[in-house]
Amino acid sequence: MIEKKNFFLRNIWYYALPGGKLKPGKMLAKTILGEPILFARSRNGKVFALRDICPHRGIPLSCGRFEGDEIECCYHGWRFDTSGRCTAIPSLVEGQEFDFSRLRVKQYLVCEVQGNIWIYMPEGNSEITEMPEMEIPMVPYFKDKPYQFVEVMRFPCYLDHAVVGLMDPAHSPFVHRAWWWRSGRKFFHEVKKFIPSPYGFTMQRQKLENMGRGYWLIGGIPEVEISFRLPAIRIETITTKNNIICNLTAVTPISETESEVTFLAYWNVPWLGAIAPLLQPLARAFLNQDRQVVIKQQIGLQYNPTLMLIDDADVQARWYFQLKTEFARATAEGRAFVNPVKERTLQWRA
Ligand code: FES
């Protein structure tokens, strides 16, 4: 059975947005975990994030201007620096002493790696400025190279449904029917070995015999490894003799009823860049199939039905809930996270 209580993990890195969407000197407002956040990139390229609410009268700071590496509120012109410190209150006259240092907007810890902006979401109103111990999820092989392909889509559902959909092997023949991928008529018996990995689990590298049609593009039968880690990050590594393609799919909880799915790809296949514009509609169509099914699922979920997870096709989903619960407990008890996943071979037909 599926845990019905909705909750979001804290003290963990969430995928915020692709770095390419935030140009130097620009700001962007985004809700994450139901919190209004202002993301901005200084002229020197550094990204910062602040609570998107002016401490004076609550107007979003993102309604104001970003100038000279300071945010100016659109209402009364109070200014804030990149750390959220108030630097100016235009209405003050000489002699009206005011201690600016007491006035701060909450700053979020953000980090940009491999072209992605990650945000560390601390507990409640707390503020973290030092890098936490937990590392940021990285795509293997590509060091500090940015992604070459990105597609972002909003799903009108709570995080867990988007995540479970992402790791659900049994839906493919029914949801992802397309001439360029698979017809849905043929099923394969899959046997995959899984091992625990940091904050999640990994489907061990395996030759992909029952390929979707799209894979011939990269030459030869590829080997595939897929790992999942909390809070909602899936990294797939596809390798052939000479080529590597990695994709990262992250789900960002926008609110209790909305999630954002970001699909990013990294590759060393030179000509793939040339056909990337052709792949864009395919990726969009693929993600949209997942989105459409989630929309239909919402119709039934309104009635709060009891949901099931079965062996072996739903074991990954079960692990997800176990991982999430353990992470929440470990954080609450102030102890180290103990990965509940045990090595196991899973079989299913898909
Ligand atoms: S509301 Fe922002 S300066 Fe007054």
Ligand SMILES: [Fe+2]
């Ligand atoms: Fe899917």
